[in-house]
Amino acid sequence: VRRLLVSAAATLVALGMVGAGTTAAAAMTGREHAVACMRAHVADGRVTLPDTQSPDVEAVSRCLDEGGARLPVREARDVHALEMHCSALPRASGLPEDGAPGDADVVFYTDSVPGAGGELSRRRVAMVVGEDEAIVWSMSRSRDGAFDRLGFHVVRLGVFGTGGSGTVLDPLHPRDAVFERLDPALWPGSTDFRRSPGRVALVRTDEMAARLGWAADHPRDADTTFWHQATTFFALTGFLLSGLISGLVDAAIDLLRIICEHLGPVGAAALALASILGRHFDGTWLHRGLTVLLLALIDPWLAILAIAGTLPPVRAIPVLGWLLGITGGTAWSIASFLISAGLGIDEGETSVLSLAGAIATLPFVWARGGALLGRLAALGGRLTPWAPAVGRGWTALTLRFRPAAAVVYRGLRPVTEAGAVADELVGLAPSSLLDAGRWLDRVRPGWDGIDLPVSVGSRAAALRSGALHAADLFSSSWRPGQRSGALATQGAHLSRWLAAGLRRRGHGWPFDRLHRWLGRRPSWANAVDAAGNRLQHRAVPVLDEAARAARFHQGAAAVGDALNGQAPPPIPDPRPRLRSW
C-alpha cells in the first residue's frame, strides 16, 4: 500500500509539473506575446530594427504580428493604416471592463519636437504593456540631464494625459493621444480574452434594417472547399483581366480617335466614316421588309397570306385564324430563315458595319449554297433518271463559280473579321466612335479637380510599394480565404496607380520617362491623358468597389454586386464620435 501511495503521489507530482509547464506556455495569449515582444525591445537596449523613420510602427506591428494578429503585410510601416485596424476606446470610467486600455492596446499620439526650422511633429504609436504602462519610442535623459539614448522606453500612461511627464522623457510631448484597440477579429481565431460584452448603443431602426437587409442579401459564402476557392480565384482573375482588356481597348480607341482628330481633313473623314459604320439601328423592320419582298417575288398572294397568318387579330378568328397561322406562319418562317441565311440580316440590333460585312460576304455564302445544292442534286441523280443531268449541270456551274468565290472569300475574310472585331469595339465604346465631336474637351474640366488617393513619391517608394503588394498577393497562397479580396485589392491598386501615372498625378520611373517623351509630342500626350482619364473614370471606381466588397465577402458574387452598384449601405464610423469624448 505504501508503495502504491508513493507511486501515485509521484505520478501526481509529475503530472502536475507537466501540467504546470504546459499551462504556463499555453496560457500565453496573443496579447501577452505581443507585450513580451515589446518588453524585449526595451530589455535589448539597442535598436534591432532596420533603419526606418517609424521604428515605433515597425516594432508595434511586428510585435502584434508575433502575437498572432493578422495584420496585412503592406500596412506594417504605415501608422495611419495601422490606425484603420483599431477602434478608439471610450474613456468613460477607466475600468478595464468598460474599455480602459489593457495589454497590447495601442496609443496613437503626435510627438512634437522643437527643431531648427520650427516644431517637428510626427504621428507615433506606443503599446500599452500593463495597467499603467506603455512602451514608447523616444530619447531618454540621464540623471545629469543630458540626452542619453534613443530607443524604446517604458512610461506611465499619465504621460498621454495632460501633456508630457516633464522628467522621465524630456523630448516626449505627446499630443492628441487616443487609446485604441486592435480589431478583435485580427487576433488568431478571434480568441481575444479581453473581449468584453462592450457597450450597447441603440441605433436608428431604419439604418439597422437597411444594414441587416444588405447582410441578408449578401451572406458570406460558407463554402470553403478547394474547388470553390479555385473557381472563385479564376472568376476574379477573369474579371480583372477582362476589365483590364476592356480598359486597354477603350484607351486604344481613344488614342485612335485623338490621332484622327489631329490628322486634319483625313482624320475628319475617317471619323465621319467610323461614325457612319458604327451607327447602330434596329434591323427588325429591314428583315421583315426583305421577308415580305421575297414572298411577294414568289407570289404576291403568298405574301398577303403570310402577313395575315402572323397578325394576332386574324389568328384570333376560330378556324380560319388557325389555318392561316399554320400556312402563312410556315411561309413566313421559311422566308425569314432564307433572308437570315442568304443575306445575313437578322432581326434585332445591328450596325452599318455588320450589314456591310454581311452584304460583302454574300457571294461566298451563295457559292457555298450553290455547291451544296449541286452535290445534293448529283446525289439525287442516282435515284431518279432525269436528275443526273441537272445535278451535273449544277455541279459544273458551281465548280466554275467556286474558284472565283474562293478568291472573293479570301479577299473579304480579313475585312469581315476586322468588321466583326470593330463591331465589338464599337459595342464596347460607342461614345468613342459614334460621337465624332470633341468629347474630351467637354469632359476634361470635370476631372481635373480630383485628387487621387495614391501618390508614389519616389522610385524607391514605388518599388517598395510594388514589392509589398506582390508579397501580399503571394501570401494569399497560404491564406486562401484572403485570395479573392487580395486579388481585387491589388487590381484596384494597380488600376489607380496606372491611372494616376497616365494622368500625370503620380510619379515613378515609368511615368516620368513616359511623360518626358510625351513632352515633345503634345498630341500623343493628350491621348495618354485621355486614356488615363478613361481608366480613372471607368475602371478605378468599379475595381475600388469590387475591392471594398471583396473585403466583406468571399466569392465572385460580391464583384458582380459591385458592378451592379449594390454596395452595402454606408456604415457610420463611431470613432470620430468617441474621440470627442
Place this chain on the structure above:
Amino acid sequence: VRRPQRGAVSLLMALLASMLALAFGIAVFLGAARGAEEHAQSGADAVAHAVALRANALDRRDELSIEAQAGRWCTQGGEADPAAEADGELCTPLFDEAARIAAANDVELVTVVVGPDTRDLHAAPVPGRLAVLVVVAAAGPAAGSPQLCGRSDATPLCRPEAASAAELVW
C-alpha cells in the same frame, strides 16, 4: 321664450354637450394611444438593449456570429425562412431573454432578429459582433377600448407597435 324656441335651444344644447363629450372622449383615447406608443417604444428599446448585450456575451457567440454571417440568423416572429435560421440551441437564450424583458416591460414580442454586425464582415469566417432588431407591441391604448379595438388589433391606434435596434459601440 315660446315653446318651439325652447325646444330648439335645448336641442342645440344637447348637441353641443354631446359634441363636447365626443371631443373629450377622442382626446382621452388619443392621449392613451400616445402613451401606449411611448410605452411600446421604451419596451422595444429595453428588449433590443438586453438582447444585444446577451447576444454579444454568449458563450457560443463566435459560433453564432459565424452562422449569422453565413446567412443563418436567429429570427422569432415574422416570416422566417427555416433554411436561414441558426441552430435553435444558439438562439434559445436570446429569445428567452427577449421574452423575459418584454414581460417585465409589459409588451408583447412581435419580431426578434439577431443578425451579423455589418462592420465585422470579413472574407474569411471570422467571428464578429451581432446586431439586434426587435419589434414589440403594447397591449392596448386604454381600458374600455375593446369595444373600439375589439377585432382590429392591428391598427396603430389600438395596438401600437414599436421597433428598436441595438449594436455594440465597439
